Amino acid sequence: MESFSFKYPATKSVAGRAHTGVLGSGDLEILLEPTAFNETEFVVRTASDGFQEIWKRVFDRFVALNDISAKIILNDFGATPGVVSLRLSQVLELANQKIN
Template sequence: MERIELQYTGSKTARNRALSGVVGSGDMEALFEPGKGNKLSVSIKTSVDGSTPRWQRLFDRISITGSLPSGKLVIHDFGATPGVARLRIEQVFEEASHD
């Protein structure tokens, strides 16, 4: 198990807590809690050791294509592929932004 902590600039407001996915074989869970300020704190617990560069690249790509919300994102990863990881992250951010 590896624990990864990342920080990004959060420039978008999200009002709601949100959950996407489930922890299970080949999948992951993403939990978001909105916050004040301009930071997105990302905490990842993963079963894949040595995956910090992969997660950094994934969040770098997401932040380039759109703004990130301010708050805290907690990810419990059980070997999700990068495509599934991105899908879950985008789902949780979309859910958090709904009124």
């Protein structure tokens, strides 16, 4: 089991909290909470050790496309980078639906 975090500067807010995914074999749960800290913080808890560089690349791509101030907690049980990207897109879409 491994835990780590990454922080990126950010300027835009999101409308609300959101949750997507499930924690189970080969899957991923993501919790998103808006913050006022002008940064995006990713907190990862994973059952797979030694993949920090891959996680960082996925997050680098996400923040390049999405400038949001949020704390994003990822509880992982072996998700692939493709699943991580999909879940990040889903949770952001759910958070932004709170505007309506």
